[in-house]
Amino acid sequence: MSSITDPTPLHATVTEPQTGYGHEHDPGDDSPVGDAHHSPYGMGHISSWQTLVKVWVALMLLTILTVMATWVNLGTLNIWIAMGIAFVKATLVVLYFMHMRHNKPFLAYLFTFSLAFVAFFLGMVMLDSKSYQPDIERRMLDDNQQTPIKQVIPAIVPSTPAAPTKTETPPAKTGH
Amino acid sequence: MSDTAAHSPDEHGHDHPPHLAHHFDTLKQQFEAGKLGMWAFIAQEILFFSGLFCAYAVYRFNHPEIFVYASHFLDTTWGAINTCVLLFSSLTMAWGVRCAQIGDRKSLILCLWLTILCGFGFMAIKYVEYKGKWEHGLLWGQGYQPTEEAIEHAFSHGHGDSHAEHPVEPSNVRTFFAVYFCLTGLHGIHVLVGIGLLFWLLFRAYRGDFSPQYFAPVDFIGLYWHVVDLIWIFLFPLLYLIH
Numbered sequence: 001m002s003s004i005t006d007p008t009p010l011h012a013t014v015t016e017p018q019t020g021y022g023h024e025h026d027p028g029d030d031s032p033v034g035d036a037h038h039s040p041y042g043m044g045h046i047s048s049w050q051t052l053v054k055v056w057v058a059l060m061l062l063t064i065l066t067v068m069a070t071w072v073n074l075g076t077l078n079i080w081i082a083m084g085i086a087f088v089k090a091t092l093v094v095l096y097f098m099h100m101r102h103n104k105p106f107l108a109y110l111f112t113f114s115l116a117f118v119a120f121f122l123g124m125v126m127l128d129s130k131s132y133q134p135d136i137e138r139r140m141l142d143d144n145q146q147t148p149i150k151q152v153i154p155a156i157v158p159s160t161p162a163a164p165t166k167t168e169t170p171p172a173k174t175g176h
Numbered sequence: 177m178s179d180t181a182a183h184s185p186d187e188h189g190h191d192h193p194p195h196l197a198h199h200f201d202t203l204k205q206q207f208e209a210g211k212l213g214m215w216a217f218i219a220q221e222i223l224f225f226s227g228l229f230c231a232y233a234v235y236r237f238n239h240p241e242i243f244v245y246a247s248h249f250l251d252t253t254w255g256a257i258n259t260c261v262l263l264f265s266s267l268t269m270a271w272g273v274r275c276a277q278i279g280d281r282k283s284l285i286l287c288l289w290l291t292i293l294c295g296f297g298f299m300a301i302k303y304v305e306y307k308g309k310w311e312h313g314l315l316w317g318q319g320y321q322p323t324e325e326a327i328e329h330a331f332s333h334g335h336g337d338s339h340a341e342h343p344v345e346p347s348n349v350r351t352f353f354a355v356y357f358c359l360t361g362l363h364g365i366h367v368l369v370g371i372g373l374l375f376w377l378l379f380r381a382y383r384g385d386f387s388p389q390y391f392a393p394v395d396f397i398g399l400y401w402h403v404v405d406l407i408w409i410f411l412f413p414l415l416y417l418i419h
Contacts, residue, residue: 043203044207047270052270052271056264
């Protein structure tokens, strides 16, 4: 169908605007009609189908690349490469499919702002988690040696607060 | 062409373009406001998923052996096919937005149908994967009881090495599957919601609601669908490409 590809020229003239339609032009656009890329009602950028297909092809190639990258073993670098390629793919989707390239900058700030907070969130939690590494390693060592860890739980004895017990069963203290 | 549809004098006593809500002055203002609202929602969705991604990051950092072991139970091929399906659906969705913007109703309907088809394709592959997990006893928590067949299939399948016995199973592999099902399950719910929204768009497109002056719903639901694709773009390498 030809209409899917050719940039259909819209009305020959924009007549006296009806109430509510407004009469905005894109800055620098001195033509009163819309063209292949500008909505005549100032409502955003119209992508050409060629751009969309090119972006899609790039995304498919990057997907193939990311799968192939797993065939090469680079240790801990692998995940960063995978994330890097994913980031590039995400950028393409956001810029072109989601029109961020032609949006008002404020929307880009809003989006980046939330990404910054995600980075902060993950960063802080990972830092905190890293401080528990020694405990995890110790536990894993114990797992491997398969010795059950005897938990030493001091019994709570109401009458003698200064007498923590070191055995697993609390001594039978009667009374009060 | 738009003259007859341009204004609809109604019981209000004044006429204004159809689909212009009263608290907006112009269609453009309505569009810009809607776009801001949709992007605010998208910012929230990213933070919403970031909780699960954080759980993934912490568990993987602390117990990489669990992730390496459990990754053998996932099929990279299905994951890659799903990625391609969603990427194609993003193309058809963006193309649909373009069709709405230029007033091409027939092509918009075609693009919406293709996007919906891709959505169903994605869910079908998800179903196949989940069913396999269920049958192999690869679930979360106490449900993690891998069958012999599952372990055989995961560790000897495709390996030509003579010393390819399956490695010792680390403890708490069930944690990986908790993370896996939470991430893919939540994402799958988002895909289903997206499919529902697309059907609504389709209904409206058939009804002739959309025009170059009013295509906002197509644009915004398109944004939502791209977010769903974005999340999968990150999920795929994190879950399926661990080696």
